[in-house]
Amino acid sequence: PDLGHILREYRKVMVPEINSGQLVRVLRAEYLVDAVGFNRVRGLPLASEEIVEAIHQLIGSTP
Numbered sequence: 001p002d003l004g005h006i007l008r009e010y011r012k013v014m015v016p017e018i019n020s021g022q023l024v025r026v027l028r029a030e031y032l033v034d035a036v037g038f039n040r041v042r043g044l045p046l047a048s049e050e051i052v053e054a055i056h057q058l059i060g061s062t063p
Helices: 003-007 022-031 048-059
Strands: 013-017 035-039
Touching: 003 022, 013 022, 013 048, 022 035, 035 048
Parallel strands: 013 035
Antiparallel strands: none
């Protein structure tokens, strides 16, 4: 299957990015999916704990 087919299998798609959200905009425009950006523009790598916390916030649960 293509990327669009895979993305549409999910209600929301979180896109961690170390920039201002270019990829999430492309995914929304190209594949019409509910993509949510998790962006950090501070020049440092994203910590896995930050991503896990953002996922829990997105789905409304606690770790």
